[in-house]
Amino acid sequence: MTQKNITGSMLANMVLAGGANSLTNNADRIDALNVFPVPMxxxxxxxxxxxxSGASEVKKSDQSSVSAVAxxxxxxxxxxxxxxxGVILSQLFRGFAKGLEGKKELDIDSFVIALDNGVSTAYKAVMKPVEGTILTVAKDTAAExxxxAEEEKRYYFFFRKSCTCF
Known part of the structure; x- marks a missing residue:
């Protein structure tokens, strides 16, 4: 419960077990959420x-650092x-990865910087960013x-405070 750093292999597991599996299991719910500019x-x-596709690359990757995994x-x-x-998501994680360049492990402060870098990269990649989209969700998530992070440096408590899924 006092985990303060995430290693490359831990990040890989988070991507594979947490992120990819959760998205697979909830794709229909996300399909129903999308109503802007028209229900797609x-x-x-x-x-x-x-x-x-990203998870497939992670499986083949060098997992010795968070930078390599990202x-x-x-x-x-x-x-x-x-x-x-998918393109916007790829830009969010492109910026996130750039924010982790050269890092072996990931602490809370670096995580927050990488999130913000992802948001900046994604906003720059969209010709006319519109609020109320995934960009807004990412921006608000990074701000929160x-x-x-100003008060909590341990991941368990950080995620517990930032996520209602616990």
């Missing part, structure tokens, strides 16, 4: 296919990006993470 009905599917994930996401949501 395929956002969850596109994000799932994109994440699956770069592999970002590369896989970009190569397998489907639809606008920054607030929590």
């Amino acid at each position: 009905g395929d956002t969850g599917t596109n994000m799932n296919l994109s994440i699956t 770069n592999a994930f970002a590369k896989g996401l970009l190569m397998g990006a489907r639809g606008n949501s 993470a920054q607030k929590i």
Whole structure:
């Protein structure tokens, strides 16, 4: 419960077991959420296919550092990006990976910086960013993470404060 750093192998497990599996299991719910600018009905599917591509690269990656894992994930996401949501997701993680460049392990402060870098990269990649989209969710998440990180440096408690899923 006092985990303060995430290793490359831990990040890989988070991507594979947590992120990719959760998205696979909830793609239909995400499809139903997407109503802007019109209900597309395929956002969850596109994000799932994109994440699956990123997860495949992580499985093949050097997992000795968070930088290597994040770069592999970002590369896989970009190569397998489907639809606008997949492309935006790939840009979020491209910026996240750049924020972790050269890092062997990930502490809370570096995590928050990487999140913010992901948001900046994604906003720059979209010609006309519109609030109320995944960009807004990412921006608000990064801002909330920054607030929590000012008080909490242990991952268990950090995520417990930032997520209602516990």
